[in-house]
Amino acid sequence: MADLKESPSQTAGPYVHIGCMPTFAGLEGMFHGTDLGARMITGDPMGDRITLSVRIIDGAGDPLTDAMVEIWQPGPDGGFGTTTGFSNWGRQPTCADTGDAVFETLMPGAPQGQAPHVFVWIAARGINMALMTRIYFPDDTNRSDPVFTRAGDRAGTLVATLADQGFSHIIHLQGEKETVFFDV
Amino acid sequence: MTDLIASRDLDWHPPPLAPDYRSSQLRAPQNARLHYDPTQTEMSGPTFGHVLLGKLDDDLILNYAQAGEAAIGPRIVVHGKLLDENRRPVPGKLIEVWQANAGGRYRHKRDGYLAPLDPNFGGCGRCISAADGSYSFRTVQPGPYPWPNGGNDWRPAHIHFSIFGDGFAQRMITQMYFEGDPHIALCPIVQAIPGDAAIDTLVARLDMDATIPMDIRAYRFDIVLRGRAQTLFENRMEGL
Ligand SMILES: [Fe+3]
Numbered sequence: 069m070a071d072l073k074e075s076p077s078q079t080a081g082p083y084v085h086i087g088c089m090p091t092f093a094g095l096e097g098m099f100h101g102t103d104l105g106a107r108m109i110t111g112d113p114m115g116d117r118i119t120l121s122v123r124i125i126d127g128a129g130d131p132l133t134d135a136m137v138e139i140w141q142p143g144p145d146g147g148f149g150t151t152t153g154f155s156n157w158g159r160q161p162t163c164a165d166t167g168d169a170v171f172e173t174l175m176p177g178a179p180q181g182q183a184p185h186v187f188v189w190i191a192a193r194g195i196n197m198a199l200m201t202r203i204y205f206p207d208d209t210n211r212s213d214p215v216f217t218r219a220g221d222r223a224g225t226l227v228a229t230l231a232d233q234g235f236s237h238i239i240h241l242q243g244e245k246e247t248v249f250f251d252v
Numbered sequence: 253m254t255d256l257i258a259s260r261d262l263d264w265h266p267p268p269l270a271p272d273y274r275s276s277q278l279r280a281p282q283n284a285r286l287h288y289d290p291t292q293t294e295m296s297g298p299t300f301g302h303v304l305l306g307k308l309d310d311d312l313i314l315n316y317a318q319a320g321e322a323a324i325g326p327r328i329v330v331h332g333k334l335l336d337e338n339r340r341p342v343p344g345k346l347i348e349v350w351q352a353n354a355g356g357r358y359r360h361k362r363d364g365y366l367a368p369l370d371p372n373f374g375g376c377g378r379c380i381s382a383a384d385g386s387y388s389f390r391t392v393q394p395g396p397y398p399w400p401n402g403g404n405d406w407r408p409a410h411i412h413f414s415i416f417g418d419g420f421a422q423r424m425i426t427q428m429y430f431e432g433d434p435h436i437a438l439c440p441i442v443q444a445i446p447g448d449a450a451i452d453t454l455v456a457r458l459d460m461d462a463t464i465p466m467d468i469r470a471y472r473f474d475i476v477l478r479g480r481a482q483t484l485f486e487n488r489m490e491g492l
């Protein structure tokens with residue numbers, strides 16, 4: 069039986085980049101000058117390389133330009149073990165101009181019992197507890213994925229769009245096209 | 253056998269929409285979050301080894317300072333334990349922190365507060381929890397700062413924390429406040445948390461036992477990640 073309560077969440081605020089990606093924030097040389105999670109492809113891994121571009125739109129239709137997006141995904145084999153030359157975890161800021169968080173990654177495989185997907189975790193000013201969602205790919209097997217089907221008739225908001233070098237995906241925080249967010 | 257992460261008590265956390273915190277108005281999803289029990293995707297997550305860390309990563313007093321110099325402000329060590337809800341230590345987890353300087357100014361191009369930058373203070377640090385869950389870092393006490401929220405709004409002095417757990421289901425970002433700060437009761441970001449008992453867990457206590465005479469004061473701040481709820485057979489873990 070639990071006897072402590074989880075620490076309550078608080079917003080990451082507008083300056084999350086100072087702590088989590090100091091080089092991006094302009095703190096020259098901090099933490100060896102390398103931001104954690106900035107590169108998912110670290111060698112010459114097997115698998116299909118894709119660019120996954122994620123944009124987050126607020127209730128006024130404007131892209132978030134001060135967010136931090138983390139993704140966690142299976143490797144090409146569908147597992148979360150080590151893939152040589154590849155990190156299953158990535159972390160990117162949303163670009164101050166376009167609002168895009170751009171991940172150079174590998175096409176995920178299908179974990180046992182699930183369709184290929186990317187887990188997404190979003191922290192930003194105005195977001196009191198990081199938002200959790202998933203990105204699926206245009207794929208017939210989505211219909212047998214237990215999380216995808218849980219989203220019901222809103223599941224379409226979880227599917228990325230084929231783009232030039234990979235996929236792009238728009239996450240809507242509010243409105244008619246509001247993305248499905250999970251409590252998991 | 254595999255442990256399952258306990259469900260999150262959403263009533264203990266701030267809701268997405270906290271109208272007095274204006275930034276939440278356009279950023280709070282309007283539909284309820286859909287619940288599912290963590291799959292292997294959320295039960296797993298990145299791991300970080302000590303090899304990652306530089307010698308001064310946990311020392312904000314020195315890690316941006318010129319040789320022989322130091323950040324200005326009240327010297328403090330912030331320490332505590334990373335635990336789960338079952339009071340078990342959570343070892344080997346990355347903790348990242350960031351904060352304003354002693355005057356309340358962030359080293360960030362979007363922060364234009366009147367208080368000056370401190371050339372010897374960057375404002376970020378990181379460490380990895382030890383085998384017994386303990387962690388600590390040295391810094392200067394941050395100042396309160398004003399922020400645009402439509403009124404005369406000042407943040408209580410605070411340190412931002414980003415914490416990894418065993419899997420993404422435990423991942424969290426929060427803020428630590430300081431005992432006795434009158435701004436805690438006035439801050440719409442803090443007060444978005446529904447209960448005083450929950451808020452109190454984010455308030456660090458002055459710790460005279462860990463304070464080093466003539467050197468540095470200590471504040472104690474324990475962090476709690478979601479615990480393990482049930483034990484299930486491996487074959488029920490697949491999918492949902
Ligand atoms: Fe802050």
